[in-house]
Amino acid sequence: MIVKVLILLVSLITTILIEGVPEALAQSERKIMDLAGREVVLPSQVKKIVTTFKPATLCAFSLGLADRLVGVEDSSKKEPLQLKVHPPLAMAAGVGDKSHGVNLEALVALKPDLVVLYAQKDGLELADRLATLGISAVIIFPEDFPGLVRSLQVLAEAVGEPERAVTVQKAMDHVLNLVKNRISSLSDDSRPVVYYASPQDFFSTASGRMLQDDMIARAGGLNAGHVLDGYFQPVSPEQVLAWNPDLIAVSRRIAASLSENLNRPEIKMVKAVATGRVYLFPSKLAPWDFPSPLAALGVLWLGVRLHPDLFQDLDLIKEVDAFHRLLFNRTFTEMDGSLADQVTP
Amino acid sequence: MKLQAGQNTAPGLFADHRIVIVSVFVLLVLAFFFSLFIGRLDSGFGLFERIWETWIDKGASGLAENVDWLVLTSVRLPRCLLAVMVGMGLSVSGAVYQGLFRNPLVSPDILGVAAGCTFGAALGLILSQVQFGLVRLSAFVFGLAAVSLALWLARLIAAHSIIVLVLAGLVVTSVFNALLMILKYLADPYSQLPAIVFWIMGSLHRAQWKDVYLAGPLIGAGLVLIHVLRFRLNVLSLGDLQARSLGLNPPLWRIMFVAVSSLIVALSVSTCGQICWIGLVVPHIARTLVGPNHERMIPVTALTGGLFLLVADDLARTLTTAEMPLSIITALSGAPLFAYLLYRNRGSGWT
Numbered sequence: 217m218i219v220k221v222l223i224l225l226v227s228l229i230t231t232i233l234i235e236g237v238p239e240a241l242a243q244s245e246r247k248i249m250d251l252a253g254r255e256v257v258l259p260s261q262v263k264k265i266v267t268t269f270k271p272a273t274l275c276a277f278s279l280g281l282a283d284r285l286v287g288v289e290d291s292s293k294k295e296p297l298q299l300k301v302h303p304p305l306a307m308a309a310g311v312g313d314k315s316h317g318v319n320l321e322a323l324v325a326l327k328p329d330l331v332v333l334y335a336q337k338d339g340l341e342l343a344d345r346l347a348t349l350g351i352s353a354v355i356i357f358p359e360d361f362p363g364l365v366r367s368l369q370v371l372a373e374a375v376g377e378p379e380r381a382v383t384v385q386k387a388m389d390h391v392l393n394l395v396k397n398r399i400s401s402l403s404d405d406s407r408p409v410v411y412y413a414s415p416q417d418f419f420s421t422a423s424g425r426m427l428q429d430d431m432i433a434r435a436g437g438l439n440a441g442h443v444l445d446g447y448f449q450p451v452s453p454e455q456v457l458a459w460n461p462d463l464i465a466v467s468r469r470i471a472a473s474l475s476e477n478l479n480r481p482e483i484k485m486v487k488a489v490a491t492g493r494v495y496l497f498p499s500k501l502a503p504w505d506f507p508s509p510l511a512a513l514g515v516l517w518l519g520v521r522l523h524p525d526l527f528q529d530l531d532l533i534k535e536v537d538a539f540h541r542l543l544f545n546r547t548f549t550e551m552d553g554s555l556a557d558q559v560t561p
Numbered sequence: 562m563k564l565q566a567g568q569n570t571a572p573g574l575f576a577d578h579r580i581v582i583v584s585v586f587v588l589l590v591l592a593f594f595f596s597l598f599i600g601r602l603d604s605g606f607g608l609f610e611r612i613w614e615t616w617i618d619k620g621a622s623g624l625a626e627n628v629d630w631l632v633l634t635s636v637r638l639p640r641c642l643l644a645v646m647v648g649m650g651l652s653v654s655g656a657v658y659q660g661l662f663r664n665p666l667v668s669p670d671i672l673g674v675a676a677g678c679t680f681g682a683a684l685g686l687i688l689s690q691v692q693f694g695l696v697r698l699s700a701f702v703f704g705l706a707a708v709s710l711a712l713w714l715a716r717l718i719a720a721h722s723i724i725v726l727v728l729a730g731l732v733v734t735s736v737f738n739a740l741l742m743i744l745k746y747l748a749d750p751y752s753q754l755p756a757i758v759f760w761i762m763g764s765l766h767r768a769q770w771k772d773v774y775l776a777g778p779l780i781g782a783g784l785v786l787i788h789v790l791r792f793r794l795n796v797l798s799l800g801d802l803q804a805r806s807l808g809l810n811p812p813l814w815r816i817m818f819v820a821v822s823s824l825i826v827a828l829s830v831s832t833c834g835q836i837c838w839i840g841l842v843v844p845h846i847a848r849t850l851v852g853p854n855h856e857r858m859i860p861v862t863a864l865t866g867g868l869f870l871l872v873a874d875d876l877a878r879t880l881t882t883a884e885m886p887l888s889i890i891t892a893l894s895g896a897p898l899f900a901y902l903l904y905r906n907r908g909s910g911w912t
Binding site: 270291313314315316414415416417419420441443444447448449450451452453454455457458467469470480481482485 | 600601602603626628631632635636637746749750751752754755756759764766767769878882883884886
C-alpha cells in the first residue's frame with residue numbers, strides 16, 4: 217500500500233516537473249491587451265463567461281452577453297434589471313465577489329472561457345493564477361467614463377465581437393451629447409452646486425476623483441465635494457451647509473434614512489432642501505449613479521433636473537426607453553421601470 | 562503592575578490638586594468657548610458679529626432664520642457638549658476600571674461593552690429598513706447585554722474572582738467580535754461595509770441636541786455617582802481582603818461600579834462609535850498630575866478627558882473638508898503621550 221502511494225507521488229512529481237503548468241489554449245491564436253496592460257490569450261470562441269464584480273456584470277449585460285454568463289458575483293442575481301432582462305440569471309452560479317473574496321474552486325468548476333476580474337492587487341494575482349490553470353481572465357476598470365468605454369471594448373474584443381462595444385458606445389455618446397449640446401452655453405458661474413449623498417450615508421459624498429463627480433460636471437453642475445480626494449468621504453452637516461448646494465441627489469440605497477436627515481434644523485436651511493430640489497437617483501430597475509453604461513442616463517437625468525429650461529424639448533422617458541431597447545432589447549417601460557426620483561419630506 | 566497600597570497617598574506632579582482642578586477647568590471652559598467659533602462654515606469671531614447684527618436688526622425671530630446662529634446653536638454647541646460629555650465619561654470609566662481591576666492596562670471595554678455596542682451598531686446599519694436613530698438604540702442594548710453576559714458568566718464560574726471576570730470579559734468580547742466579523746462579511750461592500758468601518762472608528766459628526774438630551778442626563782448622573790463614591794475605589798483597589806477588613810462588601814461595590822461605568826461607556830459608544838485610547842491614557846495623565854488617590858484623580862480625569870476629546874474633535878471636524886475619524890486622532894496623539902508618561906514615571910509604581 218505504502219509503495220503504491222509512493223509510486224503515485226513520485227509519478228505525480230515527475231509529471232509536474234517535466235510538463236510544468238498544464239498546456240491549454242493550444243489551438244487559440246487570439247491575444248488581446250486588458251486594462252491592466254496584461255496580454256491575455258483567448259480561446260477561439262468564448263461561450264462561458266464569469267464576472268466577479270457588479271459593474272462587470274452590468275457591462276456584460278449591456279453588451280448583450282447575458283446568456284453566456286454561467287457564474288456571476290453573488291449580489292447580481294438579485295438585481296431587478298438583470299432579472300428582467302435575463303431571468304435565468306437567478307440560476308447562475310455565485311462565485312463570491314471582489315469585496316468578500318472570489319472562490320477559486322467555484323470559479324474553476326464552471327470551466328469558463330473567460331473570467332472578468334477587477335483591477336485591485338488580488339484581482340491581478342487571481343488573473344495570473346487562472347492563466348496557469350489555462351483559464352483566460354481579463355481585467356477591466358469601468359470606474360469612470362473613459363475606463364467604462366475601454367472596458368466595454370476589451371470585453372467585446374475578448375468575445376471576438378468588437379462591434380458589440382460600438383453599439384453601446386454609440387448609445388452612450390448619443391445620450392451624453394444630448395446633454396453636452398444643451399449645456400454648452402452655460403457659463404461657469406451659472407452652474408448649480410450639486411451635493412451627492414453617497415450610498416454609505418447622507419453625510420458622505422463623492423470626491424473629485426469619482427465617477428459621480430464627472431457625471432455632475434457633464435450634467436452642467438459643480439460637485440460640492442470636488443475638492444475631496446479618495447473615495448466616498450464623510451462630511452459634517454456644517455460642511456454641507458457651507459457648500460449650500462442648489463440640488464441634492466441622493467443614492468437610492470439610503471432612501472430609508474433620508475427624511476430624518478432632511479428634517480435636521482440646519483439641513484432645512486440648505487438651499488436645495490428649502491427649495492425642494494432633493495431627488496433620489498433613478499431608477500427602480502438599476503442605479504444610474506453607479507459605474508455602468510447606465511451612468512450616461514444618470515447624466516441625462518441630472519441634466520434635466522438641474523436645467524429644466526434647457527431640456528424642455530426632450531422627452532426623458534422616451535430617451536431612456538430607446539437606450540434600454542438598444543442595450544437590453546426591452547424598453548425601460550416594458551420592464552416596469554420608473555424614475556421614482558421624488559422625495560416626500 | 563498592581564497599584565500598590567502606598568501609592569494612594571503618593572503625590573503627583575502637583576502637591577495641591579486644587580490648583581490642577583481649577584486650571585484644567587479654566588482650560589476646558591476656554592477651549593469650549595473657542596471651539597464654538599471654529600468650523601467648516603466659518604472660523605473666527607466674524608460669526609459672532611454677524612449674529613449680533615442680526616439680533617440687533619431683527620430681534621429673536623431674525624435669529625431663527627440666520628444660518629450662523631443655527632450653526633452655532635444646533636450644530637457646534639451640541640457637538641462640543643457631546644464631545645466633552647463622552648470624553649469625561651470614557652475617561653472616568655477607564656479610571657474606575659483601572660482601580661477596580663488594580664491594573665493600569667485596563668480600558669473600559671475589557672468586559673465587552675464596546676464590542677457589544679459595535680456589534681449592535683453594525684446590526685442596525687445592515688438591517689436596511691432600520692432608521693438611523695435606531696442604530697444607537699441597538700448599539701446600546703447590545704453593549705449592556707454583552708457586559709451582563711460577562712458578569713453572569715463570571716458568576717457562574719466563581720463568585721468573587723477578578724481574574725474570572727476579566728476572562729469572562731475576554732470570552733464575550735471575542736464572541737461579539739466574531740459576530741461583528743460575520744456582519745461585515747455579509748454587509749453590502751458598496752454601502753454598508755464602509756459605513757460600519759467608519760462607525761467603528763468613531764465620529765461625532767452626526768451630533769444633535771437629541772443625542773445630548775438622551776445621553777447627557779445618564780452620563781452626567783453616572784459621573785456624579787462615581788464622583789460621590791470615589792473614595793470606595795481607593796478601598797477596593799487595596800484588594801478584596803483589605804477592603805473586607807475595612808468593612809466593605811467588595812463584590813457588591815464592584816458590581817455597582819461596573820454597572821455604572823458600563824452604562825456610561827455603552828451610551829458613549831452608541832452615540833459616537835468607538836473612540837480608542839481615551840479611557841486608557843487620560844487616567845494616567847491624571848495620575849501623573851495629582852497622584853493615584855481616586856479622591857483627587859477622578860475629578861482631574863473627568864476634566865482632562867473632556868478637554869482631550871473636545872480638542873480631538875475640533876481637529877477632526879476642521880482639519881480637512883472631509884470628516885476625520887476620531888480614533889485616528891485620539892490614538893495617534895494618545896499612544897505617544899502614553900509612551901512619554903511611561904518614560905516619565907519610570908521607576909515609580911507601574912513598572
